[in-house]
Amino acid sequence: MSWFSALYRSAVGKKAVMAVTGIILFGFIVLHLIGNLKLYEPGLYKAPGETGPGVRYINAYGLFLRHVGEPALPAYGALWIFRIVLLVAVILHIWAAWQLTLMSRAARPRAYASRPKIHTTYASRTLRWGGVIILLFVIYHLLDFTAGTVNPGFVEGDVYRNVVASFSRWYVSLFYILAQMALGLHLYHGLWSLFQSLGWNHPRFNHWRSGFAHAFAWIITIGNVSFPLAVLTGLVHK
Amino acid sequence: MNLTLHVWRQKGPADEGRMVQYEVKDVSEHASFLEMLDVLNQQLIGRGEEPVAFEHDCREGICGSCGFMINGDAHGPMPGTTVCQLHMRHFKDGDVLHIEPWRSRAFPVLKDLVVDRGAFDRIIQAGGFISVATGEAPEANLIPVPKPVADRAMDAAQCIGCGACVAQCPNGAASLFTSAKVSHLNLLPQGQPERFDRALSMVEAMDREGFGYCSNHAECEAVCPKEISIDFIARMNRDYLKAKAQRGMKTPLQT
Amino acid sequence: MATTTLDSRIPPGPIEHKWDEHKGHLKLVNPNNKRKFTILVVGSGLAGASAAASFAELGYEVRCFCFQDSPRRAHSIAAQGGINAAKNYHNDGDSVFRLFYDTVKGGDFRSREANVYRLAQVSLNIIDQCAAQGVPFAREYGGLLDNRSFGGAQVSRTFYARGQTGQQLLLGAYQALEKEIASGKVRMFPRAEMLDVVIDGRGRAVGIITRDMVTGKIDRHAGHAVVLATGGYSNVYYLSTNAKGSNVTAAWRAHRRGALFANPCYTQIHPTCIPASGDYQSKLTLMSESLRNDGRVWVPKQPDDKRRPDQIPEPDRDYFLERRYPSFGNLVPRDVAARNIKHVVDEGLGVGPQKNGVYLDFADAIQRLGRKAIEERYGNLFAMYEKITGEDPYVVPMRIYPAPHYTMGGLWVDYNLMTNLTGLYALGEANFSDHGANRLGASALMQGLADGYFVIPYTIGDYLSGHLGEKLSTETDDFRRTEAEVQERVNRLISIKGTRSADSFHRELGRIVWEYCGIARNAAGLQKALQLIPALREEFWSNLRIVGGPDQLNQELELAGRVADFFELAELMCVDALDRDESCGGHLREEHQTPDGEAQRDDEHFQFVSAWQWNGVGKTPTRITEPLEFEYVKPTQRSYK
Incomplete structure (x- = not known):
């Protein structure tokens, strides 16, 4: 791993680590959204050969995640591999961000009396605090839907019920929506920024970078915000 | 026009420093910003006070000596302009202007608005050159350089080393400066033999000097008097990461 | 003081072989011995940086000094147009001989043929190196190198990097220098101003005294040779295109220690600069000479014509350059254009709020070629003009006026670039150089780099080889005495405690020199200046005010020291201009004009270099002459009709 530490030592290396872990986390967010869209799938899912009434699609999807890879892997095996990769990515992403923040503080020990003007986007300025909000949100989110400790009447495996139960409380939905907006800004800047950090730049596709960042930031934000809104408006109900 | 200035005054490197208020009367709108400070300084000398020290030399926007913050803008409010070419017609009567030196750990203040930018020279020393001793050069037209490449290299090579990029960067990074020199030389065929060593050494020199990191805010590009593009930062990152991938565990030659 | 005799050490033989022959016979320093020599290089512009880097590459120990915060800021950086080289890439008939010929003729037959020929020869290597x-x-x-025709030359021999050729060439030399700093062969002293040169009992330069501009500390540096590459002295005029910091101090201090100052009256006034806009004006900005390719110069025929320029009909305009010089028109050489512009402004025909300029009008060109073509050619210059004046030159004609730009005079040097003081060299604009009485466009960069890369690295070895094993010491009486004198001078400046700032003296001095020793000179004016300057100098030394002490960053003290030297230089310029009772190149004596109003040389009496010897403040200097011989280019009267 010494090549990694040699790379990581430099600021450019740290940013590359943030970009790569960012891509992993972005991939997860996209998959997560695709999975959650099953909330809107009408009817019930029946596995091949199953005779009962079937389960809601999103619950079936949850089941799939827990058992994917069987029998080659034990139950929850693939899920845990996935979780570990995500956890490592999150830790590296935050650790690098923390160290870079310290570096940036050290680089300007004395602040300006007259605050420097902002000439570019505010998205980039919200990156750091946006990240903190997102982290707090993720912790709550895990307690809500994975551990279930803050979910009223949590039923393991009944994703549909848990979602509706949680989002029926307006303040939870509000928090969720705000967190998704922070995520949107974070993604917008992050998705553009990673091209810079990894040096993926070419006159032929440079103008796509911003379009790509815009598009995905909006898709993810709109998609994720739609869930609590759907519950609050009664579109999705028990 | 009449102006109220709040100027950073600091006697020397060890002095604590403070903002001091001055009134400047009857400034001509045709004067440059530095000429306005000249007028202030003549008034101060007349009163027996020490004039405001600021760095300047060519006063035509090319030597890179001048530069300070005006109300939170490096080189003031006009894009693509150094303070020596900034003219007072862009301000209006009664304006209150806060004038501060570049703030960066790597640019210690020497006096008032004068900072030490020796860190930039040391970054160049790390690899910002092509090793060709006098007399070693082949006939100039032996190595053709495609026009678009030469033009692109020139875009980067225009950097005047003023330090505005560092000053405006929320992280105090020197990435635009460093990447401009890395890109200028790494784009050209003549720069290829040392391309990856250059990227490694210069990036690491930048860290060593205590500059911050680049979080792609593009503030540097917005205030750069030569409007150098942050595309060069991506290019530098790419060369650096490629070099790291190729060299694997080896650390670059210390220069 | 004993009269110095001048030995220019021009090698014998046909001109095309002189330099090669000379190089073949110069003594060499063994590679292992080079590290035993220390060379002090003062100045880090094109000449200084290229010399310092080249010395270090050869193996010498080098100390390099500049007053800026970094060697990259030297004023060479501001050169716009380009650099000449006789590559003949365009197959248009250029050659070393033609470049040599054009330069000698352009210099109005007041330069040394052998030096100019060498300059043309090494111009080829410069482009390769850069x-x-x-x-x-x-x-x-x-993918091959582009060239353009510049300054009225009939061949395309000018290499360029947009409008920033000087910047790019300087950065090239700077990078080579930084590489050697990293290797430890060069020790760089930025923010260090040379305040004196140390001459030992045998008249040899053995070191310099500098002031650390941050701490005020006076330092001694010993070297086996001292190389001055400290630029020109246009700032004697106060308003010039030079950087604010450009000064004559290093060269002048050497002059006061015995180095001869040659042809100080040869100054170049560039015709196309933006006119001053008020009494706060701190410098003048050059607009590239290339503008005259498409712009037409005119003034209204009636003084005080209040109409907007576009409202003035053709019959009421005087295109005075086109009228007087039908064949060259607006493209007459710099000195001719400058002189004519001054003439119409002096007649009260000037335009602009201060009536201190003439129009440079692109309306015809825009109509003929379209705005787009003009934008492509001059877009950056037009933008710069608008930035400074707030006027859009696409709509309102530009206003221009001549400004001091370059000085052909400087320290006298022999063929090896050594001054008359042993071990003291002068390079680039600091020496009296290869440009005679007038420099051609794109030749300054060429000369600076020729001296630094390809001449001094050879010639300095010839001198050093005779001094192997000599130990350097700063603990000598010569050093102690010189340092004490420098210290005394600093203290004296600080302790005057008068009422006027150095800047106000400088402004007033500049006005005098501009008025009487500027574009055109005459005996009565020069005599007047020779009374005004010493009087003002005396006021300076009794009424100067410097706020702040010597042991700190003190920009007032720096300026005062430079202005003090400008006073003495200004006097010498006037003495030289008065003494040179002829017109040549940039030196126009109004008494000596052809019936058409052109410079009238007097080859019979003045075909020589005037090298002046310092005799003390206020004392008449001694003129020593170096006769000039023209074997290859026969002197003729320039004509641009």
Whole structure:
């Protein structure tokens, strides 16, 4: 791993680590959204050969995640591999961000009396605090839907019920929506920024970078915000 | 026009420093910003006070000596302009202007608005050159350089080393400066033999000097008097990461 | 003081072989012995940086000094147009001989043929060297180097990097210098101003005294040779295109220690600069000479014509250059254009709020070629003009006026670039150089780099080889005495405690020199200046006010020291201008004009270099002459009709 530490030592290396872990986390967010869209799938899912009434699609999807890879892997095996990769990515992403923040503080020990003007986007300025909000949100989110400790009447495996139960409380939905907006800004800047950090730049596709960042930031934000809104408006109900 | 200035005054490197208020009367709108400070300084000398020290030399926007913050803008409010070419017609009567030196750990203040930018020279020393001793050069037209490449290299090579990029960067990074020199030389065929060593050494020199990191805010590009593009930062990152991938565990030659 | 005799050490033989022959016979320093020599290089512009880097590459120990915060800021950086070289890439008939010929003729037959020929020869190597360093010269679509015709030359021999050729060439030399600083062969002293040169009992330069501009500390540096590459003295005029910091101090201090100052009256006034806009004006900005390719120069025929320029009909305009010089028109050489512009402004025909300029009008060109073509050619210059004046030159004609730009005079040097003081060299604009009485466009960069890269590295070895094993010491009486004198001078400046700032003296001095020793001179004016300058100098030394002490960063003290030297230089310029009772190149004596109003040389009496010897403040200097011989280019009267 010494090549990694040699790379990581430099600021450019740290940013590359943030970009790569960012891509992993972005991939997860996209998959997560695709999975959650099953909330809107009408009817019930029946596995091949199953005779009962079937389960809601999103619950079936949850089941799939827990058992994917069987029998080659034990139950929850693939899920845990996935979780570990995500956890490592999150830790590296935050650790690098923390160290870079310290570096940036050290680089300007004395602040300006007259605050420097902002000439570019505010998205980039919200990156750091946006990240903190997102982290707090993720912790709550895990307690809500994975551990279930803050979910009223949590039923393991009944994703549909848990979602509706949680989002029926307006303040939870509000928090969720705000967190998704922070995520949107974070993604917008992050998705553009990673091209810079990894040096993926070419006159032929440079103008796509911003379009790509815009598009995905909006898709993810709109998609994720739609869930609590759907519950609050009664579109999705028990 | 009449102006109220709040100027950073600091006697020397060890002095604590403070903002001091001055009134400047009857400034001509045709004067440059530095000429306005000249007028202030003549008034101060007349009163027996020490004039405001600021760095300047060519006063035509090319030597890179001048530069300070005006109300939170490096080189003031006009894009693509150094303070020596900034003219007072862009301000209006009664304006209150806060004038501060570049703030960066790597640019210690020497006096008032004068900072030490020796860190930039040391970054160049790390690899910002092509090793060709006098007399070693082949006939100039032996190595053709495609026009678009030469033009692109020139875009980067225009950097005047003023330090505005560092000053405006929320992280105090020197990435635009460093990447401009890395890109200028790494784009050209003549720069290829040392391309990856250059990227490694210069990036690491930048860290060593205590500059911050680049979080792609593009503030540097917005205030750069030569409007150098942050595309060069991506290019530098790419060369650096490629070099790291190729060299694997080896650390670059210390220069 | 004993009269110095001048030995220019021009090698014998046909001109095309002189330099090669000379190089073949110069003594060498063994590679292992080079590290035993220390060379002090003062100045880090094109000449200084290229010399310092080249010395270090050869193996010498080098100390390099500049007053700026970094060697990259030297004023060479501001040169716009380009650099000449006789590459003949365009197959248009250029050659070393033609470049040599044009330069000698352009200099109005007041330069040394052998030096100019060498300059033309090494111009070829300069382009090779700079291209290899990564200077991003303009290219053609095939990837080969592009050239343009510049300053009225009849061949395309000018290499350029947009409008920033000086910047790119300087950065090339700077990068080579930084590489050697990293290797430890060069010790760089930025923010260090040379305040004196140390001469030992045998008249040899053995070191310099500097002031650390941050701490005020006076330091001694010993070297086996001292190389001055400290630029020109246009700032004697206060308003010039030079950087604010450009000064004559290093050269002048050497002059006061016995180095001869040659042809101080040869100054170049560039015709196309933006006129001053008020009494706060701190410097003048050059607009590239290339503008005259498409711009037409005119003034209204009636003084005080209040109409907007576009409202003035053709019959009421005087295109005075086109009228007087039908064949060259607006493209007459710099000195001719400058003189004519001054003439119409003096007649009260000037335009602009201060009536201190003439129009440079692009309306015809825009109509003929379209705005787009003009934008492509001059877009950056037009933008710069608008930035400074707030006027859009696409709509309102530009206003221009001449401004001091370059000084051909400087320290006298022999063929090896050594001054008359042993071990003291002068390079680039600091020496009296190869440009005679007038410099051609794109030749300053060429000369600076020729001296630094390809001349001094050879010639200095010839001198050093005779001094192997000599130990350097700063603990000598010569050093102690010189340092004490420097210290005394600093203290004296600080302790005057008068009422006027150095800047106000400088402004007033500049006005005098501009008025009487500027574009055109005459005996009565020069005599008047020779009374005004000493009087003002005396006021300076009794009424100067410097706020702040010597042991700190003190920009007032720096300026005062430079202004003090400008006073003495200004006097010498006037003495020289009065003494040179002829017109040549940039030196126009109104008494000596052809019936058409052109410079009238007097080859019979003045075909020589005037090298002046210092005799003390206020004392008449001694003129020593070096006769000039023209074997290859026969002197003729320039004509641009």
